[in-house]
Amino acid sequence: MPHRVAVTCPECAGEAVFEFAERVRIKTKNDLHWFEKSKHFDCLKEAGPNGQEYHSAIYYNGLMGNALPLISDLPRGYRIDDWAHSDHMFRSLNDWRGTFVCESCGKRSKHSLDWPREAYFQIEYRDQNLWAFDRASTVELIDYIGASHRKTDDFIYWPFLMKIPHVFLTRQARETVEKRLRKRLA
Numbered sequence: 001m002p003h004r005v006a007v008t009c010p011e012c013a014g015e016a017v018f019e020f021a022e023r024v025r026i027k028t029k030n031d032l033h034w035f036e037k038s039k040h041f042d043c044l045k046e047a048g049p050n051g052q053e054y055h056s057a058i059y060y061n062g063l064m065g066n067a068l069p070l071i072s073d074l075p076r077g078y079r080i081d082d083w084a085h086s087d088h089m090f091r092s093l094n095d096w097r098g099t100f101v102c103e104s105c106g107k108r109s110k111h112s113l114d115w116p117r118e119a120y121f122q123i124e125y126r127d128q129n130l131w132a133f134d135r136a137s138t139v140e141l142i143d144y145i146g147a148s149h150r151k152t153d154d155f156i157y158w159p160f161l162m163k164i165p166h167v168f169l170t171r172q173a174r175e176t177v178e179k180r181l182r183k184r185l186a
């Protein structure tokens with residue numbers, strides 16, 4: 001998934017943004033004390049693959065503004081950039097925690113994403129749901145569904161196009177599906 005996805009606001013039904021939180025493993029007990037006291041981070045106890053426990057510091061990107069905070073006294077061995085999203089467009093999924101921001105009504109909170117149920121760009125066709133991550137991927141989806149010759153090189157940039165159920169891709173579905181998607185974009 002991308003680091004940010006479009007979600008439906010439960011308060012105003014508008015288009016809101018969910019942004020994934022980032023976590024970094026805490027190295028020592030002293031560090032843990034520091035992170036526990038910090039107002040910028042939450043601490044999380046986790047179990048590793050071998051059953052050993054460790055702590056992580058989780059930062060909710062986007063909760064207090066779009067930039068990472070300037071913190072002058074981070075413990076040694078950490079940089080605030082450690083909590084930046086990776087440069088990869090898509091992230092592997094291990095945690096659904098993040099920040100919910102709705103510009104329309106001002107709702108801003110920590111949130112556990114329920115995907116794709118909360119996807120803003122989703123439509124129903126013949127009892128099946130079709131969804132996209134955000135505005136840009138919805139445009140790609142419309143192009144792809146509407147194209148008379150579907151190009152597989154789009155898959156490199158938009159791997160999710162590969163996974164569209166056949167029911168949305170039939171000749172008879174095309175017009176209705178396109179129209180419903182466009183309505184969400186309006």
Ligand SMILES: [Zn+2]
Nearest residue numbers: 009012102105
């Ligand atoms: Zn809202």
